[in-house]
């Protein structure tokens with residue numbers, strides 16, 4: 071039997087990406103690699119196998135391809151460059167990366183909640199903020215170096231607060247942080263209280279913090295980065311529409327790899343990288359209850375063509391905290407696009423109490439009823455932004471996507487505990503765009519050179535390391 075002939079499955083992966091997902095705005099211009107097979111058959115074996123072709127998997131593949139001799143030649147003294155297989159259950163960038171808000175930042179509220187939980191001197195906040203800052207510049211650098219045409223913009227973002235109590239709280243917390251001299255305040259500032267609504271254009275905003283951010287077209291970034299890697303490194307084999315059903319360590323001691331069973335047959339891999347974010351526990355059961363899939367939504371809004379874009383252009387991205395009188399955050403994210411359209415997401419407070427709609431599900435083939443029934447994204451800009459009242463802006467596309475939530479709020483990066491030849495990068499809690507690229511860069515070094523987490527660039531916060539203790543302690 072050839073390696074790519076279908077064999078009966080011994081595994082039941084309950085967290086497979088579903089067929090027929092909703093169509094996000096970002097996937098309306100498809101790349102030639104979208105459902106590509108580098109070879110008609112799956113290879114029988116490979117050195118490094120990466121599962122998942124979102125931002126995580128493709129960034130790891132890109133970094134591995136960069137680290138190898140470009141001409142793929144070998145000398146008698148050097149081992150041959152590794153063969154790499156990238157497997158994707160659906161199409162390239164059809165998971166969360168192709169469905170997100172398209173901007174990278176860390177919200178001020180996230181940093182303040184870390185201070186509230188761990189104290190100002192714990193290092194969590196400054197490490198996290200420094201990491202996201204470095205990530206934004208790393209994204210800028212790779213876009214420029216590779217000439218990626220993905221509408222990258224280095225930007226600022228406003229965290230706005232409409233409730234008087236939230237605005238007062240943010241001013242108080244920010245003043246305390248300034249007094250302590252917290253490093254994370256260096257690149258952020260409070261908008262002058264009297265002018266918050268005028269400066270941010272957000273109707274009813276009473277407090278705002280300006281923060282660093284960047285935005286890009288995530289699908290174009292991922293597919294073009296992958297194309298660069300494949301052009302440069304022909305030993306990178308992409309197989310889309312190939313679901314991984316199970317991964318088993320072969321148990322042959324230190325040199326033993328894994329047998330990866332897929333919907334198109336099995337591959338023996340020396341090393342395996344799980345870049346499966348929300349879906350990780352389907353293949354690594356020890357991550358069940360550690361990384362939990364949950365459903366979110368976003369939409370594309372635009373003024374009708376006959377009216378044209380609204381001027382002046384909104385140049386910042388946003389997190390809009392409405393401060394409604396219900397428990398939890400009532401926050402949306404919003405990314406004004408260079409063409410005058412808007413990508414906006416959130417509205418979770420409308421359905422948060424109905425957990426069966428969004429928690430522990432991988433179904434991104436349906437919309438969220440409370441969002442649709444409530445026509446949440448209709449008239450959104452007219453309601454929330456000054457200057458947009460007569461814009462006629464409509465929601466021309468709504469979609470859903472699946473993210474991975476972790477109990478402690480940190481991603482899991484590094485060697486799978488107890489598995490010498492398996493690595494994971496997953497669990498970004500809705501903020502992967504600001505967390506993935508540098509983690510993938512460093513994870514590629516771990517995989518290639520068998521480096522422990524402790525020897526990678528310390529810019530990756532040590533609390534991102536996936537450990538036995540975190541697996542045991544987690545409870546989402």
Ligand SMILES: Cc1cc2nc3c(=O)[nH]c(=O)nc-3n(C[C@H](O)[C@H](O)[C@H](O)COP(=O)(O)OP(=O)(O)OC[C@H]3O[C@@H](n4cnc5c(N)ncnc54)[C@H](O)[C@@H]3O)c2cc1C
Pocket residue numbers: 083085086087121122123124125126127157158159160161162163164165166167168169170171172173174175312313314315345346347348349350352353366367368403415470471472473495496498499500501502503504505506
């Ligand atoms: C609606 C929404 C809005 C968001 N907004 C933002 C934002 O504005 N900013 C931000 O920073 N983050 C945002 N996020 C989160 C961000 O998109 C994710 O954190 C990030 O894209 C995760 O990237 P990834 O590559 O790890 O996962 P994914 O992009 O989900 O990629 C994982 C891939 O693995 C594949 N896969 C899974 N299981 C298998 C299997 N068994 N076999 C083969 N393939 C498999 C999947 O098909 C998928 O393509 C948002 C997410 C959503 C859903």
